[in-house]
Amino acid sequence: MRFDLGPLRLDVIDDGLFELRPETFVKVNQGRHASLLDKTRFRPRIKVGFNSLLIRGEGKTILIDPGTGDKERTAQVREYKMEWPRKVLPALRELGVQREQVDLVILTHLHWDHCGACTTIGAGGQIEPTFPRARYIVQKRELDGARRAIQTDDDGYLSDDYEPLFDARKIDLIEADDAHVLPWLSVHWTGGHSAGHQVVRIGTGATGHVMYFSDLIPTTAQLQVGSGMSYDETPNELSESKRKFMRLCAREGDLAVLVHAPRNRLGHLIEMAPDDYRFKAI
Numbered sequence: 001m002r003f004d005l006g007p008l009r010l011d012v013i014d015d016g017l018f019e020l021r022p023e024t025f026v027k028v029n030q031g032r033h034a035s036l037l038d039k040t041r042f043r044p045r046i047k048v049g050f051n052s053l054l055i056r057g058e059g060k061t062i063l064i065d066p067g068t069g070d071k072e073r074t075a076q077v078r079e080y081k082m083e084w085p086r087k088v089l090p091a092l093r094e095l096g097v098q099r100e101q102v103d104l105v106i107l108t109h110l111h112w113d114h115c116g117a118c119t120t121i122g123a124g125g126q127i128e129p130t131f132p133r134a135r136y137i138v139q140k141r142e143l144d145g146a147r148r149a150i151q152t153d154d155d156g157y158l159s160d161d162y163e164p165l166f167d168a169r170k171i172d173l174i175e176a177d178d179a180h181v182l183p184w185l186s187v188h189w190t191g192g193h194s195a196g197h198q199v200v201r202i203g204t205g206a207t208g209h210v211m212y213f214s215d216l217i218p219t220t221a222q223l224q225v226g227s228g229m230s231y232d233e234t235p236n237e238l239s240e241s242k243r244k245f246m247r248l249c250a251r252e253g254d255l256a257v258l259v260h261a262p263r264n265r266l267g268h269l270i271e272m273a274p275d276d277y278r279f280k281a282i
């Protein structure tokens, strides 16, 4: 799915489907308790997608959340009935994007389904950055949070996805809540889903904006300010950030990208009443 934003050409790239257990989708006041339900009693049933964003223009090639990638993920393929192989890396080839051409990879957070594609197995069997010339942008709080989570066996993070980038000095850590990476691309800390989760806003006042919400609003099922996923770390923070960024998106007419929506991946938020939004897909 391709569209233009001023001088920029954007492609929403589908990484393929996987399945989540229905109890993953929760009201935030149930929070993580939902994940304590016996995993084996429920067959995964909700099909979710994964939508990466490729941005080309103004002399830059940029990827936002490149997806799961091509390192072996046997356990995840089984647990989440994940389509395999994943599709973003082959799609880039088809779109004429060489890995060396990618200048920036913006990561909303470091969960494996969002950032696994940042590293790959090199010719000698070693794990290396997939996009050798790229800088990788991530919140410092997210890297710190991921390293803490790894210690507690949180299976949302796999260190092979990001530590090799850190070792190769390819990561630029963002410490501010809000930062301009380029004059027409900014990142905004939200927390909530994970310690350093951030959303990405592309465009200018002249061109209008695209908001990559990532797991702040993963699908249209999370449009309510009080809804979330059992994976969300800090439900109150999540609701607060949803309130803030949904209002901004609706009032400024941003085009919203919903990362895990299998359909309705792109659209506008319409504010019906305070904290009450509809999604109008395009």
Ligand SMILES: [Zn+2]
Pocket (backbone or CB within 6 Å): 111, 113, 114, 215, 218, 259, 260
């Ligand atoms: Zn996600």
